[in-house]
Amino acid sequence: MKPIEVKRIAHIVLYVTDPEASAAWYGKVLGMEISARVKEGPYKGGIFLTFGVSDHDIALFPAPEGATQGKEFEHVGLQLAGETMADLQRAYAHLLANEVRIAEILDHGVSTGIYFYDPDGHMLEVLLQRTAHDDGQAIRQLRENGGQADPTALDPLHG
Template identity: 30%
Template sequence: MPVQLNHTIVRATDKKRSADFYAQLLGLEVQPQFGPFLPVVTDNDVALDFADAGEEPITPQHYAFLVSEPEFDEIFGRVRSAGLTYYADPRREQPGEINHHDGGRGVYWLDPDGHVLEIITQHYGADGRTG
């Protein structure tokens, strides 16, 4: 069996708020709670398991999602409709712009806890990539 990412834990100040935020913007559904986790599962069966951080500080992480061109338009439309500031770059130095790396499109924005979210329509290095 090839190695596949199955799930990752996303620490949040409010797991329900964060799970709802991701699900609404990405066009996914919040799944039933499993133990302390509130999962949002992507189309390739990777679960983002949202967990309350409690008193521990949250270290911002980066979550990138590969999407089709039509999905990009839908998600980006929801990002703009929500009034979120978006950027063409992960350092957030190009606000209000998208990028066109590798012949695709990409955009970044922050979740309620400062995690950096990204949607891209092409793998990075897609021109020379075989898979």
């Protein structure tokens, strides 16, 4: 038994220079909706965003003055709901159509991910999980391939 059983990442909170502008970007690029705005207190001006199921998946808080942007973590991985390479290709076309700055596309064996930046320089990844998690197969495969991360090409699929 593990001391703490974590089911999944519940949410992330990012410091951003302009929560309203960033919320608009996350809405346009990832289809997120605003679930709440912080009206009072130390996080006044913060915005909670949802993909439509959880109360919030990403929260955007005003960055303290002088904060270094986009360096708070390496990246956040967001698993696509779709399960085909065409779903990932459509996501890629959408990112390109919205002039999102792409960092790289990597094949991890168990998944393929598109790494990109938000307006404050935070790196995000949308990924297609190719190996199921349920039976431990993905853990075994990642262990066997030593955490493989090979650059790969991906053709955008429009429509």
